[in-house]
Amino acid sequence: MEHWCRISEFRCRRLEFRPVFPKRGANLDEAGIPMRLSQYFMPILRDDPKEAEIVSHKLMLRTGMIRQEAAGSYSWLPMGYKVLRKIEQIVREEQNRAGAIEVLMPTIQPADLWRKSGRYDAYGKEMLRIKDRHDRDMLFGPTNEEMITDIFRQGVQSYKDMPRNLYHIQWKFRDEVRPRFGVMRGREFLMKDAYSFDISREAGQHSYNKMFVSYLRTFARMGLKAVPMRAETGPIGGDDSHEFLILAETGESGVFFDKDFFDMDWSAFDIDYDDVGAVAKVVQDFTSKYAATDEKHDAAEFEKRVPEGRRLSGRGIEVGHIFFFGTKYSEPLGCVVQGPDGKMVTVQSGSYGIGVSRLVGGIIEASHDDAGIIWPEPVAPFRIGLINLKAGDADTDAACNNIYKALEAKGIDVLYDDRDERAGAKFGTMDLIGLPWQVIIGPRGLKDGIAEVKNRKTGERSNVALDQIVSRFTA
């Protein structure tokens, strides 16, 4: 139990962590879709549904983000879907920045492809097998190595067309024996998976390193410090592998790591991805310190390398996993290209996953309090919750409408609680859904021309003149 206390000290610090990157290119998909709560679909529950065991699952159900349709399978209701899409967009932007190219492969795959790789029989009952009307064997894809390798092989025959990294963000299905913890371990889940193809071992390592750095950036932008840990390559195999874990008491893995991770400069990886040395150095910095999941943990080594005062242990949620395969898959699948000397070369490959839907739950696990969710701004469903304390009062309505329209005009995501509810209910709801900022307008402040601005995370409140509200959020 003792290590929990130690971890929780760091939880506070972790939550203060702020994304350090300028937003190059706004989230065009998601920019400012303001909404009046009286017209929204957000079925709030006052009580915890009994099937939910962990806090993120409870909160997602209570805030009407998701609805369970079957074991491990969920509908994403408007607010949950908005968060999911924001996370997805951050992942997409950082993949693109690292030079990966987006594709989209089908959810349903032909079994033949998997028979060729030998995994059709090997994959076991986790693979959902289906037959089409012609009685052909199909499957709902649990992953896409076979398909992407086939795509790459068909499209590339020469070293001149390399390196390439192709990724997609698509729903996967793994028929888990026992799904649990809501979207953290569903059967159907949204995943980003990328696949790199290189001509040499060294080039392949650089591709791996680029993904490593892009993962640090991706999670940092979501307000998370995801600690990279050397991982078992497991049944997927390969030469090199790291998992990225965020700390949470409900994590599925025990983790042991050096406190230094929290003191490192998490902004130092805003670098040129073509600079092989610089990329390698970041990876070096982040892999030189001790960090391991319980599978790989070596107590003796931990004690040898990390002074007692810096040893941290706790539990973690895996949000990303990267593998370098070498020729493990390309060789049996005959994925070869012609090199500059005319000889055929077996491609070096790697694969890189991020659990997009899992991150929604993971972020809540890492960022909440007794009152509800505390969204990090970059993934919040709305940036501001505007509270009308006296809906129906002409002056209050007018003031709120003005602010709402002004924020809307600036493209700011705002959820306007214009319901005819009591103040307490509105505060409770707003705290529960955890929007980063609350703008509170009532007759009391209105007399003096002010609104109250509250920060959900710190609880800090300040009075702001009505005509300063918009500039407060656009500066």
Next chain:
RNA sequence: CGGAGUGUAGCGCAGUCUGGUAGCGCACCUGCUUCGGGAGCAGGGGGUCGGAGGUUCGAAUCCUCUCACUCCGACCA
């Protein structure tokens, strides 16, 4: 897949042992009074009791079968 449970109104539950045709809290609707941290009073709507079969004059309740979901274990992004 082994073990343990649970299915009754949108959510949380009682009623089942001991059969007599369904109830409580929250939520929801109407009215009045309230109104800056989940109000009060009055009135009201909503349930094939997971499903099928059986026993019985009569089944939420007893019997048989079945489906779904949850938890513990093994497994996983």
